[in-house]
Amino acid sequence: MKREKLKARALEIGGIPANYTLLIEDFIEEKEAIFIWVNEYEDSGITVKLDSEGNLTNLILDKKVNVEEGTTAVQKRELAEQFLLHHYPKALQDFSYGFTRRMNHGDRFYYSQFLMDLPMGHTGCYIDVNDSGEITTFSYYGVKPLPAIPENIIAIEALREDVKSKLDFEIEIIHVSDLFLDVEEGLRLVYEPVNGYEKYKATQMIPTYKYQRDEEIPETYERLPEYEQQAGTMSNEEIIGITSDMEIIREVDMGGEIGIVWRGRDWDVPEKGKTMNDFFKQQTESTVKAFISRASGKVIRFAWFYKRNGTLELSREECYEIAVRFLQSVIPEFYPFLQRIVRGDEDQPSEKESFMFRIHTGHDIPVQSEIIMVAVSTRTGLVHHFSGPSLEIGELKKLSTAPKISREEAAQIYLKHLDFQLAWEYDHDEKVHSLIYTPCEKESRKPIRYIDGMTGKIIVEKE
Structure with a gap:
């Protein structure tokens, strides 16, 4: 589609108000067009991305509106599907509803391709609908080829035994924030599982996907020179x-x-x-x-x-x-x-x-x-x-550095809560999906990140 038609298509989709001005008009390698309109006085914007055929791939309506609660979750899902079918009439033949996540002033609905009753990562789309029933975000990943289903899949107990055989921990301080589930914000003395982020291909006992800390580049730590007070205070x-x-x-x-x-x-x-x-x-x-x-x-x-x-x-x-x-x-205080x-x-x-x-x-x-x-x-x-630094020095100074939970107890707690879940993950380099086991906590199904060194509480990711 020619550039003029892509722009006209973006204007139509975005419903651009008269008081918005065009900030970005870019055509990336003739594969994608991106348009951004802004209202600088209201600090708001509208983003529309189209593929080369004029199909909508991304929409963001960042507008200040008075959101009024009143649209039910069922109604919001219906609005989301109407929007999806308007732009991709055959979408619900390829995609199935996955789940809903609560967002600020609205809900996000996920749709994916499914295989073996499992969602395929980086397929389908998600759609945000605010509590007033307005579509505020749309992101489309599309349809991907279906991978072959493995004939034999490793038993979870074998994975648990493999983790147990090499499980170790590093003790460190972390700042617990709202990125974690049901934990009060602040500094914590924790055990971090060294091998706790390993992922396994469902057909192989050797970990294929590992959490890396640039292990190929060694690090050492040195003391700093003696402190010398600097004269004066600088602005x-x-x-x-x-x-x-x-x-x-x-x-x-x-x-x-x-x-x-x-x-x-x-x-x-x-x-x-x-x-x-x-x-x-x-x-x-x-x-x-x-x-x-x-x-x-x-x-x-x-x-x-x-x-x-x-x-x-x-x-x-x-x-x-x-x-x-x-x-x-x-x-100087640090x-x-x-x-x-x-x-x-x-x-x-x-x-x-x-x-x-x-x-x-x-x-x-x-x-x-x-x-x-x-x-x-x-x-x-x-x-x-x-x-x-992003923390306060007073908080660091008053933190205990002697854990009440031993490494052995931390390992027992970790293994007690450890489970694995299957998912189709997309390899962006190889452009294929693979069936992957990901470690998670049994109840929340979220990754276990840490064991609190003082209380033994498990700390899991929120998302």
Whole structure:
């Protein structure tokens, strides 16, 4: 379908109001067309994606509306199926209803191809219907070829015995958030199963899909140099490196954070195009982006997308000294709890030397997912990127580092709750489906992520 017809089709589907303006009009390798309209005054937008034949593949209506409850779940499902059949009249011949997930102010309905009474991943579609009965999201994956059904499938008990034979745990600190089911938010001392994420092809006893932690790239951890107090207190602008010839071009309230974007006052505005590349260029080129904590008023992270010229030729160790002094200035309260992460792939020369640090308890127990990063320019000696901690130091200091549950007890708890479920998973590289066993918790059918080291409670993913 020609571009003009694709655009007309997108306008028809999106029902674009007169007060919306076209932000993105992009045609990707003549295989997909994407259109985005926005209303900047209402901070809302409408996204329509079409394939080359003009079929709808994605719709997002991000509009501020007063959602009134009143449409029942049955009615919402009927509306979802009407929408699906309007765009794909034969869809319910290929897809069957799977399940419903409650979303903010509405429900999400999943439809998939099924084989052996099991849904096939990355097939079908999902549709969001809000409580007022409006379609707000549609994402279409399509019909995939049916794979061969295996003749012999491994018994679950054999998988359980295989896991039991090599089960081990790492003890660490995690920040429990709303990503986990029925657990109060906060820091926890936990056991993480080392082999607990392995997946098995239903016909093979050897784990085929494994949770990887870049095991091929070894890591070691080093103590930091002795702390030296830095003179004076720097403002956020001084920490980031903002100069007088720069101005704020955007400031966004993100709840717990405030996002701020600076750009040079003399920046040459390029001709405004409407492709995705044009959009990202407009939003990012020659900018500095930072996020400020609303609670503390301190810089959480920042990055320069703005080239600063220099004539220095700093070594990696010289850049490391700059990074260490920066940490001493910006997060001195965390400095005694940091260790340098040294990886086996750090010998590659670069114009920006990056350093990663992990937070630990003082007893070498790491805080998982809390990685501090500092990147220093070898040309200017200036910090190019910083990503700081997301937790409060007081919460870390008061956390017990001696578990009440032993490793043996953690293993017993894990195995007691361990089960496996079959699913058809889609390999995006091979473009085929395979029947896979995935470990899960018996009751919730969700992945077991951790065992609480103080209470023995299992911690599972919400989704």
